[in-house]
Amino acid sequence: xxxxxxxxxxxxxxxxxxxxxxxxxxxxxxxxxxxxxxxxxxxxxxxxxxxxxxxxxxxxxxxxxxxxxxxxxxxxxxxxxxxxxxxxxxxxxxxxxxxxxxxxxxxxxxxxxxxxxxxxxxxxxxxxxxxxxxxxxxxxxxxxxxxxxxxxxxxxxxxxxxxxxxxxxxxxxxxxxxxxxxxxxxxxxxxxxxxxxxxxxxxxxxxxxxx
Numbered sequence: 671x672x673x674x675x676x677x678x679x680x681x682x683x684x685x686x687x688x689x690x691x692x693x694x695x696x697x698x699x700x701x702x703x704x705x706x707x708x709x710x711x712x713x714x715x716x717x718x719x720x721x722x723x724x725x726x727x728x729x730x731x732x733x734x735x736x737x738x739x740x741x742x743x744x745x746x747x748x749x750x751x752x753x754x755x756x757x758x759x760x761x762x763x764x765x766x767x768x769x770x771x772x773x774x775x776x777x778x779x780x781x782x783x784x785x786x787x788x789x790x791x792x793x794x795x796x797x798x799x800x801x802x803x804x805x806x807x808x809x810x811x812x813x814x815x816x817x818x819x820x821x822x823x824x825x826x827x828x829x830x831x832x833x834x835x836x837x838x839x840x841x842x843x844x845x846x847x848x849x850x851x852x853x854x855x856x857x858x859x860x861x862x863x864x865x866x867x868x869x870x871x872x873x874x875x876x877x878x879x880x881x
Contacts, residue, residue, distance in 0.1 A: 672721075672732055673701045676756040676841050678848035683855070685753035698728050701749050702736070703756045705807035707814070711741065718742045718803070722749040754794055759805035760842030761849055761863050762786030763816035766809035768869065768876045770817070771824020782862065783809050789860040793852050816842040829870045846870055 671694065673686045684692070687699040704719030711717050721736070721743050723729040729745035737743045746752060762782065769778045786809070787802060808814045819840040822832035833840050846867050853860045868874040 671697050671699050673699060673753075674703070676703070676753070676760060677845050678754070678757045678852070680844065680848050680851070683848055683851055685750060685757070687749055687753060698723070698725075700724075700728050700732055701752050701756075702732060702743075703752050703804065705803040707807065707811055709813045714740050716740050716742075718744065720744045720746050720752055722746045722752040724749065751794060755790060755802075756804060757841065757845040758790045758793060758849055758863075759786070759808050760816045760840075761846045761866055762790070762805060762842075763808040763814055764820040764823075764840075764842040764846070764870075765862050765866050767814070767817035767820020767822075768824040768866075769820075769880070771821040772876055772880065773824075774880075779809065785862055789858075789862055792858045792860060793849065793856070815840050819843070823869060824876050828873075842866075843870055 671690055673690060675686045677686060679689055687701050690697065690699040700721060700723035702719055702721050706717045706719050717740065721729045721732040723732065724747065726745065733743040733745050765786070766779055766782050769782060783806060786805060790805070808816055811817065815836050815838050819832040819836050822835055823829060827835065829843065833843065846863060849860065849863045850867050853863070865879040869876055869879050
């Protein structure tokens, strides 16, 4: 079973392949992830992703299935890192969207991505982590649901209004709470993700959060 969902279970703080393995104990669960907006993949634009699995044979089987001239698939045993990176980058993308909505520029976006990498790495050091390309594309792209939701909030919309406007699942909203729980578990400082949570769930104004 190849998981392409991105998130962290709020109650048990499990990654998605762990949830699959709990529900279907005899399956071979794997993950396929990377900087790959569907809008561009479907147009045949060059894209790279990674297939993660517990054993090399499974990862290489998935690689063979999906690899073609414009869609390159790498393999990795680091399923936990791939999935944590895929979930956490959506929270940073919400922050990047908020910054865009407030009218900030490239300097701010670069700072957010750079410090976002630091926060992802802190959580990842306790768990294992990979996936910076996915962070960059999700923070910068017009195709990103998470960035768009953040942008709308930066312009003054509530979280609920922003999600209704995007009309698709904004994974970062759900991952934000789980990321805070992980940070508390490991006593990690994650100021960007903390402020995103306050904007999302405590009605803090984005400008106040930036300050």
